[in-house]
Amino acid sequence: MEKTAKSKKRLSTAKELNNIVAQFYLEGNDAKEKGVPVGWMPPMNGAIEIFYAMGLQPVFPENWSPVCAAFGLTPNNFEIAENMGFSRDLCGYLRNITGYIYGDMNGEHVPLGGLPEPDIILSAGGGCIPAMKILHTLERRFPDANIFSADLPQVPVTEIQQYHIDYAVKEMHRLIDFLCQVTGKTMDYDRLAEVVRISDKACELWDKIMSYRKYVPTPFSAAEIGIMFVMVTRQGTRIAVDFLEKVLDEVKERAKNGIGVIEDEKIRLFWDNIPLWYNMGIFNYFEKMGGVVVAETYSAAWSMRLDVDDPIKALALKSLWSYPMVSCVSIEKRKEMVLKACKEFKIDGAIFHSNKSCVPITMGQSDIRRALEKELGIPSVVIDADHMDDRNFSIAQFQTRVDAFMEMLLDSSHP
Amino acid sequence: MRNISIKKFKEALDNKNGELSSLAKSGKKIIGYFCTYTPIEIIHAAGFMPVRVTGDAETLSKVDAHVPNFICPYLRRAFESGLNGQYEYLSGIIQGYTCDVACGLIDMWKENIGGELFHTVPLPYNDNADSRKYLSTAFEELDLKLQNVGGQQIYSNIESSVALYESIRALMMGLYEKRYKGTLPLSGSEFHTVIQTGFTLSPEEYLKMLKKLNADIEEADTKSNTHTPVLISGSIIEEPIYLDIIEASGGRIVGDDLCTGLRHFIQTDTVGHDPMERIIDRHFSRLPCPARSRAVERAHLLMGLTRQSGAKGLIFLFQKFCTPHLADYPVIKDMLDQQGLQSIMLEMDETGAMEGQLQTRLEGFFEVMGKI
Ligand code: SF4
Ligand code: SF4
Numbered sequence: 001m002e003k004t005a006k007s008k009k010r011l012s013t014a015k016e017l018n019n020i021v022a023q024f025y026l027e028g029n030d031a032k033e034k035g036v037p038v039g040w041m042p043p044m045n046g047a048i049e050i051f052y053a054m055g056l057q058p059v060f061p062e063n064w065s066p067v068c069a070a071f072g073l074t075p076n077n078f079e080i081a082e083n084m085g086f087s088r089d090l091c092g093y094l095r096n097i098t099g100y101i102y103g104d105m106n107g108e109h110v111p112l113g114g115l116p117e118p119d120i121i122l123s124a125g126g127g128c129i130p131a132m133k134i135l136h137t138l139e140r141r142f143p144d145a146n147i148f149s150a151d152l153p154q155v156p157v158t159e160i161q162q163y164h165i166d167y168a169v170k171e172m173h174r175l176i177d178f179l180c181q182v183t184g185k186t187m188d189y190d191r192l193a194e195v196v197r198i199s200d201k202a203c204e205l206w207d208k209i210m211s212y213r214k215y216v217p218t219p220f221s222a223a224e225i226g227i228m229f230v231m232v233t234r235q236g237t238r239i240a241v242d243f244l245e246k247v248l249d250e251v252k253e254r255a256k257n258g259i260g261v262i263e264d265e266k267i268r269l270f271w272d273n274i275p276l277w278y279n280m281g282i283f284n285y286f287e288k289m290g291g292v293v294v295a296e297t298y299s300a301a302w303s304m305r306l307d308v309d310d311p312i313k314a315l316a317l318k319s320l321w322s323y324p325m326v327s328c329v330s331i332e333k334r335k336e337m338v339l340k341a342c343k344e345f346k347i348d349g350a351i352f353h354s355n356k357s358c359v360p361i362t363m364g365q366s367d368i369r370r371a372l373e374k375e376l377g378i379p380s381v382v383i384d385a386d387h388m389d390d391r392n393f394s395i396a397q398f399q400t401r402v403d404a405f406m407e408m409l410l411d412s413s414h415p
Numbered sequence: 416m417r418n419i420s421i422k423k424f425k426e427a428l429d430n431k432n433g434e435l436s437s438l439a440k441s442g443k444k445i446i447g448y449f450c451t452y453t454p455i456e457i458i459h460a461a462g463f464m465p466v467r468v469t470g471d472a473e474t475l476s477k478v479d480a481h482v483p484n485f486i487c488p489y490l491r492r493a494f495e496s497g498l499n500g501q502y503e504y505l506s507g508i509i510q511g512y513t514c515d516v517a518c519g520l521i522d523m524w525k526e527n528i529g530g531e532l533f534h535t536v537p538l539p540y541n542d543n544a545d546s547r548k549y550l551s552t553a554f555e556e557l558d559l560k561l562q563n564v565g566g567q568q569i570y571s572n573i574e575s576s577v578a579l580y581e582s583i584r585a586l587m588m589g590l591y592e593k594r595y596k597g598t599l600p601l602s603g604s605e606f607h608t609v610i611q612t613g614f615t616l617s618p619e620e621y622l623k624m625l626k627k628l629n630a631d632i633e634e635a636d637t638k639s640n641t642h643t644p645v646l647i648s649g650s651i652i653e654e655p656i657y658l659d660i661i662e663a664s665g666g667r668i669v670g671d672d673l674c675t676g677l678r679h680f681i682q683t684d685t686v687g688h689d690p691m692e693r694i695i696d697r698h699f700s701r702l703p704c705p706a707r708s709r710a711v712e713r714a715h716l717l718m719g720l721t722r723q724s725g726a727k728g729l730i731f732l733f734q735k736f737c738t739p740h741l742a743d744y745p746v747i748k749d750m751l752d753q754q755g756l757q758s759i760m761l762e763m764d765e766t767g768a769m770e771g772q773l774q775t776r777l778e779g780f781f782e783v784m785g786k787i
């Protein structure tokens with residue numbers, strides 16, 4: 001197996017995803033040309049729905065990073081960032097995007113036309129330090145952009161109080177006022193309500209799709225998790241909903257007909273932490289031993305419903321939930337979620353990606369592992385790697401650990 | 416000439432675990448904190464004693480089963496100390512959300528070490544009427560949480576708690592002023608010991624000691640020192656050895672931008688009708704940590720601090736893996752370079768084994784500076 005490899009996909013709808021990805025980036029460049037204001041922002045908050053409702057173009061630098069990884073641009077981006085003095089110990093998303101914007105950003109070799117330059121830069125406040133610093137780095141590179149610093153409270157989801165919600169609601173209004181002011185556009189609140197309804201529909205579809213993975217054999221694995229692209233970049237648009245409906249149909253069909261990822265699904269696995277974007281193929285690695293990665297923590301970031309009757313509050317709550325649910329803000333909640341998922345998805349073993357590039361998601365893994373073993377008797381293995389930087393990933397170590405782990409699981413499943 | 420002795424501070428620091436354990440046994444609740452953004456005045460006003468969690472563990476073994484080896488040595492050591500039972504006297508930990516590691520560790524502390532109160536105050540970034548009101552509500556929430564574990568209502572004591580910490584800060588700022596003028600007769604590590612002691616003593620006791628130190632200093636002669644004046648910027652420094660190495664290599668520390676330094680003690684001209692408003696005002700007007708500000712903004716503040724302290728250059732002394740500082744560093748360095756200000760960046764890893772190498776790099780740095 002290669003150190004960098006693409007995953008093998010089984011869903012035919014996954015092939016359509018390539019077009020959706022290309023379409024999104026082309027649309028961004030097109031919008032720029034047509035003078036539609038372009039805003040760069042972190043994912044997992046309510047700004048995306050606000051942008052789509054106002055006819056503005058959102059760009060997600062964090063999401064561009066997996067694209068860079070898939071197209072092999074990352075090493076060069078890292079080199080540029082590291083030469084600027086950005087430590088190798090910093091999150092790979094931060095280093096990658098920094099190298100990208102300070103390098104040959106829209107050069108000929110850059111796929112999909114690259115990213116359109118920002119007219120607006122939005123940082124969230126809530127979320128991790130690297131996510132905030134990514135946007136700060138952009139501000140310096142694009143000094144003409146209009147800057148908006150949102151101030152979303154960082155609270156464990158279990159401790160959200162009315163005053164956090166009230167403040168987040170105010171931030172949503174402040175953002176809308178700012179966008180109206182710098183773009184000259186207005187907010188049509190009926191349109192926003194519609195966008196939130198569509199966004200909620202995507203969440204509903206997302207949960208339904210994920211729930212079919214409870215079937216044995218599971219109709220699709222983490223190798224297809226790229227479908228979350230539409231949740232990151234297209235939430236609030238018909239594109240997301242139309243795509244997810246197709247995925248749901250296909251997944252439902254496969255589940256009903258008992259079509260699994262592999263012929264003989266012996267071991268059901270859980271994946272914690274971000275995938276290795278430069279090597280999605282490792283999700284297929286388990287298959288030769290009858291293992292399938294059935295569920296993962298990351299997908300929980302969109303597992304929520306939005307109150308369509310109160311769109312602004314819905315977006316405020318989404319902003320308060322989405323990031324903390326998968327990070328170190330709510331380790332207790334994350335543990336509860338992982339345990340619940342492992343039970344419901346009939347998981348035999350879990351893989352914990354100890355991610356050098358992401359401290360927030362790596363913190364707390366040991367407690368979750370222990371609880372899994374103690375409360376559910378589910379064993380796990382730790383893989384040392386990095387979601388962006390393949391220099392921190394040893395394929396040999398991965399294989400040795402996974403092989404031993406799989407053998408152990410196979411032995412215990414056939415007493 | 417009178418010699419300044421910081422023996423009392425050193426002793427207090429050395430005996431802190433014993434003292435704090437007996438204090439806890441006598442029924443006083445002690446609350447830990449990692450970060451200087453923790454509103455210690457509120458904890459104190461609730462009748463509890465705030466104490467900074469330090470990373471005392473010298474060898475690390477237990478911690479590897481809990482946290483990755485790519486988080487800052489400070490928190491790895493602190494957690495190891497906790498797992499070793501050193502912090503049995505703590506009733507819990509309260510912090511302000513600053514960095515991600517501290518945020519995660521508070522949950523892990525609760526799970527693996529235990530205590531009755533663990534809380535992260537969700538601090539706002541922006542300064543406006545809404546954010547001030549929001550922070551005030553966040554402090555009310557903290558007050559309630561403290562009451563739930565036996566704290567007094569803070570409102571009867573908050574005035575005196577704030578005044579107490581303001582007096583400490585005023586004295587410390589006086590020492591900083593002397594340091595800027597070159598009239599502070601304490602070495603870098605001596606001053607550091609004075610600071611560290613403040614994290615573990617009751618503020619009443621510490622204030623007394625500071626007053627005495629201040630009086631002694633008034634009468635002392637200044638040590639003349641021709642070494643190159645430098646400013647140190649970073650997060651936590653715990654081992655004074657690093658400061659000794661800087662001074663042994665040709666530097667004289669005249670100022671700092673540290674969590675274990677100016678950023679903890681900085682006193683701003685706070686405004687407000689009541690003490691809570693003053694705490695809130697200080698939150699927004701203090702010298703910010705990189706986790707709560709932009710690198711560009713901090714670069715300007717650091718340049719100001721360099722001028723104010725008379726430093727000729729900056730030493731960035733970072734805990735290895737400290738994301739907030741590492742993320743800001745390239746921008747700040749670039750802006751300093753543009754102003755012709757010399758700087759060097761050093762990382763403290765958990766082995767501490769790089770002392771020799773550190774000294775060589777620093778000597779080179781001071782040599783270059785001497786030629787400018
Ligand atoms: S959550 Fe992790 S991966 Fe995402 S920006 Fe923060 S540190 Fe990087
Ligand atoms: S040293 Fe850095 S990483 Fe460690 S607690 Fe402080 S800010 Fe966080």
